[in-house]
Amino acid sequence: MDDGSLIQSAYMDYQSTTPLDERVLAAMMPYLTTKFGNPHSAEHRFGWEAEVALDVAREQVAKVVGAQAETITFLSGATEANNLALKGVLDVWGEKQPHLITVATEHKCVLEAAVSWERRGFNVTFLPVGRNGLIDLKQLKASITSETALVSVMAVNNEIGVIHPLHEIGALCREKEVLFHTDAAQAYGKIPIAVDKMNIDFMSISAHKIYGPKGIGALYRRRSHKTALEPQMLGGGQEGGLRAGTQAPALVAGFGKAAQICGQEMAQEEGRLRTMMIRLIAGLKKAAPGMIINGDTGSRWIGNLNVCFPGLDGDRLFADVRGLAVSSGAACASATTGPSYVLEAIGLSDSEAKSSLRLGIGRQTTDGEIDYAISKISEAVAKQGGCSKEGFTK
Ligand SMILES: *Cc1c(COP(=O)(O)O)cnc(C)c1O
16 A cells, blocks of 8 residues: 555554664674673683673663662563562561552553462452542552552553652652552653652563563662562572572673663653654544543653544454554453453443554654554544544543
8 A cells, every 4th residue: 555655564562562772782792692601600701701791781770760780680571570579579578468559550460460469368459540540649548558568550551651650659658668569661761760769669670661672671679678579480599599590691781781771862762752742643633633542641651642532443443554563452452352451440431442542652763654653543534434522521
């Protein structure tokens, strides 16, 4: 099909993963080739060389959030980090303080790890969110009891992009003396985070959401007796005994480089994305005046747009925008499954959720791709007779 431009497809799924930055690949190459040693081999040069990669990257990853290198544990990704935080706290504190508080719109891996508390017979509070996708801080405060060990609230939601008030949540957790974990896979390197100022005790990070390689991530852990975690992977005592298994110097080096770049270019990148996002929203609004943005319009990550086209047939909409790599929700929620639980949690009906698209933009997005997305979606909307009615009110 010829839409007048050279672009025939556009990647707009930056919340599911991001392309590897070429500077990251360059940082990884030595550890995939000549510097192949095992960082745990303390007896020779090959081991030392690889260990340097870990040391450098630990500094780089920590620095972005104002942390010390020794608070960073490398592991396979945010899924593992979330599992380690939730299950590690459960194993240490479960008998004494058997209550966990989390949120209905968390990533599946947090929700599933939370279920492991319930399986042990402990209590989990799944806080609801409002129409704007955010929790009610008063409700969070009221939910904390003397039995609460941990509060786990994600920083930026992967489907609707809303940013939770980490500062306020951290202050509340500190006041109530409960531990605070945040899944920052969508936030780290994109919005300013300061672990000390925000009283964050644990934070999950994923490299492939920040233009780094897949298969690597980290858990930040504040060092104190309260934040001790029971390791979930036992073996050779790597990563200070918290996560056994031979470390992956190439992946770690790439992760470190990706973190460094995000830290250095955060403000500039945010500005570039903001300009493109404003254009995207304006273009879509013109084609579909009835379009509604899902989630809070103020407190949101600028690289995420989740929009509902009320009254349109979602299946047809998706079929008609083929060529545009967008999502109906999280990567795991494919066309064969039901509507997104996150969109349901903010009060959308089944059909409203199904006629919603998630558009993610990022470092490699071009103006041409924004135009392609606008024209593709405009055509698809026009094919169904337009979208001008208000489907529901905020
Ligand atoms: C991608 C993502 C994860 C999972 O991260 P992996 O590194 O792929 O395991 C967890 N939480 C959120 C919010 C995410 O966006």
